[in-house]
Amino acid sequence: MLLTTLSIFSFLLLSVFAEEIPDYFNPYAPIFTDKEIYTWTDKVYITVVAPSWNANRYGIDSIGTQDSHFIKIYTAAHSLEPYKLTETEPNSGVFTGEVILTGFLHDVDNDGKPDTNPRTVGNGPTNGFLEVDRDGGLTISFEFAEGVVLTYSALISWNIGEINFGKEIYLIGEFAQIIIIDPDMNLNPEAVDQVNVEIYSDSDIAGILVNAIETEEDSGLFKASISFTQNTVSSGNRIFALPGDAIYGKYEDNTLPSPYSIQDDLDVKTESRLESDVPPIQRISHEDIFVADSFGVPILEPTINQQLQIVSMIRNNQNYFQSFAYIIQVKDHDGTVVSLSWIQGELTSDQSLELSQSWTPTVTGSYIIETFVWNSLKDPISLSPKSSLSYIIQ
Ligand SMILES: [Ca+2]
Numbered sequence: 001m002l003l004t005t006l007s008i009f010s011f012l013l014l015s016v017f018a019e020e021i022p023d024y025f026n027p028y029a030p031i032f033t034d035k036e037i038y039t040w041t042d043k044v045y046i047t048v049v050a051p052s053w054n055a056n057r058y059g060i061d062s063i064g065t066q067d068s069h070f071i072k073i074y075t076a077a078h079s080l081e082p083y084k085l086t087e088t089e090p091n092s093g094v095f096t097g098e099v100i101l102t103g104f105l106h107d108v109d110n111d112g113k114p115d116t117n118p119r120t121v122g123n124g125p126t127n128g129f130l131e132v133d134r135d136g137g138l139t140i141s142f143e144f145a146e147g148v149v150l151t152y153s154a155l156i157s158w159n160i161g162e163i164n165f166g167k168e169i170y171l172i173g174e175f176a177q178i179i180i181i182d183p184d185m186n187l188n189p190e191a192v193d194q195v196n197v198e199i200y201s202d203s204d205i206a207g208i209l210v211n212a213i214e215t216e217e218d219s220g221l222f223k224a225s226i227s228f229t230q231n232t233v234s235s236g237n238r239i240f241a242l243p244g245d246a247i248y249g250k251y252e253d254n255t256l257p258s259p260y261s262i263q264d265d266l267d268v269k270t271e272s273r274l275e276s277d278v279p280p281i282q283r284i285s286h287e288d289i290f291v292a293d294s295f296g297v298p299i300l301e302p303t304i305n306q307q308l309q310i311v312s313m314i315r316n317n318q319n320y321f322q323s324f325a326y327i328i329q330v331k332d333h334d335g336t337v338v339s340l341s342w343i344q345g346e347l348t349s350d351q352s353l354e355l356s357q358s359w360t361p362t363v364t365g366s367y368i369i370e371t372f373v374w375n376s377l378k379d380p381i382s383l384s385p386k387s388s389l390s391y392i393i394q
């Protein structure tokens with residue numbers, strides 16, 4: 001049978017070479033792979049265009065295992081030979097196969113244990129495994145005809161991982177998506193892999209460790225969904241974060257390309273922000289101010305040298321903590337500020353708070369009392385509309 005096939009092949013080859021042959025018979029370019037650069041654990045799809053090896057137009061032929069016409073798939077240190085490729089259709093003359101690269105022993109998540117299973121085994125067309133190094137290449141050779149060996153090489157390299165949040169800003173109540181792209185962590189191209197990612201916030205620097213799951217068996221793209229809490233501690237995929245916090249994602253890449261060393265690692269980081277779903281100006285409500293005595297009894301006709309309390313009530317309209325700076329400013333009829341003071345503090349979820357500040361007028365006349373609620377004195381954002389009230393001091 002083998003002899004028959006070979007003799008038919010020889011005949012075809014001779015007759016083909018006897019004529020001026022079309023380009024696709026060019027023996028120096030018929031081996032292809034699906035990529036030019038592979039990572040250490042990729043699946044490699046191989047195609048060889050060899051119409052002259054289509055011995056039977058009505059049946060599926062194969063190449064690579066016939067004596068002295070072996071296909072060899074190899075690196076500097078490891079080799080699969082012979083390796084069979086099979087015809088895609090009975091009369092295509094196109095032969096394909098797959099090989100899974102298995103890398104070398106290496107700890108990819110820094111837990112002290114290697115995470116790969118390097119092995120070199122298989123005879124094709126789809127059952128091959130081949131150990132490869134971080135750098136260097138992979139070569140496929142095919143002894144196409146007596147003394148004519150075709151070779152094709154692809155490169156192997158690790159990649160620097162990327163990390164991103166799905167959005168630049170998240171609102172309270174939304175889920176955040178963290179995305180890590182590192183083809184080197186697609187350790188098994190036929191199964192869903194996962195990577196670890198650290199998530200932390202300004203309010204919880206310790207943060208959480210989250211598993212990001214590969215989106216498909218062979219994608220090298222990993223995702224995790226994160227929720228935010230303002231009322232409970234961080235746990236699982238839930239991170240404690242307050243509005244205004246930066247949210248951080250950090251991936252430790254232990255598979256770095258040259259010139260990094262194989263043992264090097266690199267923290268790859270990204271940042272997003274959590275914002276309140278309540279517009280800033282509505283976050284705190286602010287009741288009308290009034291002037292009272294030290295017992296809180298309103299004074300309708302204040303007089304000079306009387307110690308007055310400027311009283312108001314503020315309320316947090318959010319179900320989480322809010323820091324504030326409450327500013328009280330008194331201006332005389334010329335617009336000159338005669339008293340300026342502030343109170344800084346924090347409101348818990350939906351908390352109401354009565355605030356009072358004393359003022360003792362020393363000159364008769366008309367005054368305007370104004371109050372403002374900001375988030376802080378340093379980086380002020382108004383959390384409530386300004387309140388003002390006119391008084392005549394007698
Ligand atoms: Ca055929």
Ligand SMILES: [Ca+2]
Nearest residue numbers: 107109111113
């Ligand atoms: Ca490990």
Ligand SMILES: [Ca+2]
Nearest residue numbers: 188191193217
């Ligand atoms: Ca995978």
Ligand SMILES: [Ca+2]
Nearest residue numbers: 159161184255
């Ligand atoms: Ca990597």
